Structures are given as C-alpha cells and as structure tokens.
Amino acid sequence: MGIERLVLTQVIVYSVAVLIVALTLAIVLDLFSLRRLPAEIRRYVYRTFLVGILGLVLAFVTGVLKTPGEIENAVGQVVARSTENNIRLSNARSSAILPEALAGAAPRPADPQSAPVVYMQASTLAQKNGAGPFLAALRQAGVKTPGVEIVGVRAPPKAELRYFNEGDKDLADRIAGVARANGFDDVVVKIITSYKAPPGQLEFWYPRAVADPAP
Incomplete structure (x- = not known):
C-alpha cells in the first residue's frame, strides 16, 4: 500500500x-x-x-x-525501499567510471545516466571562465560535471578533490589524475566524513585566489 x-x-x-x-x-x-x-x-x-x-x-x-506505531512502521518501510533504490542507482553510477579513460587511455563514450558526478567549486569568476578545458577532460573521461559554482573565500588554499564514501577512494585518485594532467599538480585528495553524499558523487575545489577586480 x-x-x-x-x-x-x-x-x-x-x-x-x-x-x-x-x-x-x-x-x-x-x-x-x-x-x-x-x-x-x-x-x-x-x-x-x-x-x-x-x-x-x-x-x-x-x-x-x-495503530500509530503500525502506520509509522509502514511509512518507514516505504522510505527504506526508496532509499535502497537510490543507493543501488548511485552504486551503478559509481561503477560506470571508465578506469582506462582516467588513466590516460583513449576514452570511450559513457552512459550519461550512470556516470559519476563531480561538482566544481571555483574561488573566482576568472577560474570559472577558465574551467572549460578541465571540464571537457572530465566529460571525455566519462564524468558528469553539472557546472561550476563560485564559492569565494570558502575555497581551500590548494586544489582539493573531495570524496565522501570510502568506496570512492580509487575513483577519487583517478579523477585527481585527470586534474593533474590539466595543470593542478598539487591537488589534494581528501575524504570528508561529516557530509553524506551518494556513492560516485565528488567535488573538485579550485584553490583560493585573489577576488576578481571590480569592473
């Protein structure tokens, strides 16, 4: 029901x-x-x-x-089934990464519905405007990149590739390899355990930079 x-x-x-x-x-x-x-x-x-x-x-x-208790249990079962379905979908997306593409081999097209996701956080507008080649490299490697958000002074001192699930460690290392191949030589791979995210969802944070000059 x-x-x-x-x-x-x-x-x-x-x-x-x-x-x-x-x-x-x-x-x-x-x-x-x-x-x-x-x-x-x-x-x-x-x-x-x-x-x-x-x-x-x-x-x-x-x-x-x-009874109220039975209603609560029934609702909990429905929510649990929905959560389980979401986890299975996220796991499918995580497993769809192309290891050979991230390792530098010739990539092949990835299913856009099951690819891992990397959210981009830039410090300044200049970083966002210059992100095109890096975004293209990630997409070529089978990674979804929804866009670039400007976070200003919240950006870390060095570039960071953040992941949120222990099982995404290898995936994070491979994506960091793509970042290093695109000029981010000192990118830090970092796990964040205080924030819950679906498997296969990561974040790339540009290093903190001087704010864009006023027009």
Whole structure:
C-alpha cells in the first residue's frame, strides 16, 4: 500500500472513530435523560452508531485499521525501499567510471545516466571562465560535471578533490589524475566524513585566489 493510500485510509477510519465517540456521548446523555435526543432523529443516531461500530470492527479484523506505531512502521518501510533504490542507482553510477579513460587511455563514450558526478567549486569568476578545458577532460573521461559554482573565500588554499564514501577512494585518485594532467599538480585528495553524499558523487575545489577586480 502506498503512503498516500495508507494515509487516506487512516484518515477515513479515524474520522469514523471520532464520529462514534460523539455519537456515544449523545446516546449516553439520551439514555440517562440528561439531554434527550429529538424523537425524529433518535432512531437515525442509534442506527448510525451501530453501523459505525460494525465498520470499525471490520476495519480492525481485516487489518485496515492501523495503530500509530503500525502506520509509522509502514511509512518507514516505504522510505527504506526508496532509499535502497537510490543507493543501488548511485552504486551503478559509481561503477560506470571508465578506469582506462582516467588513466590516460583513449576514452570511450559513457552512459550519461550512470556516470559519476563531480561538482566544481571555483574561488573566482576568472577560474570559472577558465574551467572549460578541465571540464571537457572530465566529460571525455566519462564524468558528469553539472557546472561550476563560485564559492569565494570558502575555497581551500590548494586544489582539493573531495570524496565522501570510502568506496570512492580509487575513483577519487583517478579523477585527481585527470586534474593533474590539466595543470593542478598539487591537488589534494581528501575524504570528508561529516557530509553524506551518494556513492560516485565528488567535488573538485579550485584553490583560493585573489577576488576578481571590480569592473
């Protein structure tokens, strides 16, 4: 059962339960003559109460009625399945890297849907504008590069190739090789454990540079 259907079903069932509580109160007041129901609606109130009770019993017996704990578990299972699917997709992307291309051999086309991803962080606009050849080399090697973001003074003193999963160490080393072949001789390969990212997702940070001059 999907989350939307589960939530809708529980809203309906618990709405009936609230109605039953209200009817129960009205019937108790009527039975003890504390607040008599009008004669023309008394029969309908009692019938609705009995039908509602029967419906709740059937919902409980058939498993439609869920406790809050069961609802939480059901939602957790749906989320876990979705997370597992995302992890499998990320692992497929990570395994699609072309080792021979990153090692300097003649590259072959990579599946753009399963290639590793490197997000580029530049210190200045000049670095971003000059990133074209490096981006082309990465894409030629089968790596997706969505673009270049300017991060200013947050850039590190030296160029860094950051990865976030132990299993991406070899991948990070190979991409660092592409960086060194494109002028980043002192690039640092660095693992970041405080940030969670899907396998196969890395970041390349340009070294900190003097800000672009004002126009």
